[in-house]
Amino acid sequence: MFAVLTRARKALRTAVLIGAAGLLAACDASMIGGMASGGNASRGGPTIDPTQPVRVALLLPYSDSSAGPIARDLENAARLAISELGATRIDLRIYDTAGSPAQAAQQAQLAVDEGAKIILGPLRGETAVEASKVVADEGINVMSFSNNTSLAGGNLFILGPTFLNTADRLMSYGKRNGIDSVAILHSQDVPGEFGKSAIQLAASKNGVRVAAVQGYPLSIDGVSGVARNMSQVVNGSGAKSVFITSDATNAAMPLILQLMPEGGVSPASTQYIGLTRWDVAPQLFSYPGADGAWFTMPNQSMQQAFASRYRAAYGAEPHPLAGLAFDGIAAIGALVKQGRRDALTGGALTQGSGFQGTGGVFRLKSDGTNERGLAIATVRNNQVVILDPAPSSFSGAGF
Incomplete structure (x- = not known):
């Protein structure tokens, strides 16, 4: 555990020094998404001759x-x-x-x-x-x-x-598999706020109760303290799952996946869910909170x-x-x-x-906005396992 704390301390110190400007810039490069505000897409457009370039x-x-x-x-x-x-x-x-x-x-x-x-x-x-x-x-x-x-x-x-697409896929799958309540664990920065909003919208759409919302600051003490105390949040709210917004490559993730289980949030009784792709960071698979967690992936083939x-x-x-x-x-x-x-x-x-x-x-x-067909994946024995394949087509209009 001490090695986890040392690595995370260095990375989180760097993240804090980046400041708000860096977070806003990264916001568009990572997978963010809340509710669209621009209104419906225009039904109009140019007429073309499809026989010509x-x-x-x-x-x-x-x-x-x-x-x-x-x-x-x-x-x-x-x-x-x-x-x-x-x-x-x-x-x-x-x-x-x-x-x-x-x-x-x-x-x-x-x-x-x-x-x-x-x-x-x-x-x-x-x-x-x-x-x-x-x-x-x-x-x-x-x-x-x-x-x-x-x-x-x-x-x-x-x-x-977008986050909203991912959150909706995971919430829909969770609802069909007995998850009717969720605690949201989010970073107190721009991507974390977007992620929290997307999860809340997806929960409402799928009839899942948001039992608790817990933010954490981008500091070693902030992440550690919240991760250790999440058992109180989960037990006090009755949440059946914890939805984590942090990017898999973020230094906060090892802390969360190590300290939450140590603090009493057992993956055997509380479903861990990730808003980002965890397969891109296989170094996380050995942490106790990763085993059995859900996340999404595109069609890999x-x-x-x-x-x-x-x-x-x-x-x-x-x-x-x-x-x-x-x-x-x-x-x-x-x-x-x-x-x-x-x-x-x-x-x-x-x-x-x-x-x-x-x-x-x-x-x-x-x-x-857009909708993408995603697979539901998990980690078993340090390996990625597909629980529900990505759809090959959409049924119905979807709008």
Whole structure:
């Protein structure tokens, strides 16, 4: 346990020094998501001739020194998707946003002036908002790589995976398996607040009682104290589960997974649930709180197949966000392939059956957010085990 405390102390000290600005920046790069505030997606959009090449603008932060490599991988993935569309023709044009909201707006307008029928990107939420605003009056939809659901709506769609989608999948599974109450354990920072909100919304939707909400500060003493005292919270509230918002790679996680069981929150009687992917941090599997915990994963066979094709084409591993560009082109291509003149309207983009992407089935929703098919996974004997596979299709309209 002392080794856990020492490692966590160093990492948490660094996290606190980053400050609020760093947390806000990371917020859009990690999987956040609360309730969308932008309203329903526009049902309108341009008319196209599906027998001719369809102009798609890809807005990327190439001249932003911190995001150039990501931009390259996003473009590569988009071109890979185009190469797999067969007879469906996409005329892809690249526009550099430099990571600037103002330049994103300028480039979005230029792209539309030059004939773009839809915009894919930009990368970050604040640039996507400005890009979508400037082309809204021309009926052009924007499919951003952001995952900030508070920005979605109108002509702005987000492709990034969201906390709300994950929380809903886990709550639905939990409800079917006897979990009718939950205690939320969240970090007192921007991602933690978004996570808490998403869990609360998902609990309400699935008829699960939020028995308690417990925050913890980003400090070694704060995390340790709350983790040790969670048994009082769980026993006092009668919660059958504890939903943890912290990222699996965060230094708080080893403390939580070690000290909560030691403090009396037994994984044998209280279901541990994670809002982020724990499979990306296998070093957690040996902690007592990890055994039997639930978390979600995309369709792994499809993700691995995409990575294999990407390596074959470009000789390198794709950035974790690269698949979002592939997904965007896959959705556009699937609609154009149907021969629809309204393929790029809000009504077409939000078709209930959705699309096949790099991590499995996904669909865009009328509020501008998205739903992705996820598997429920757990840890047994230090290995990931799938409890409920990711769906291969969506049933019903879903809206």
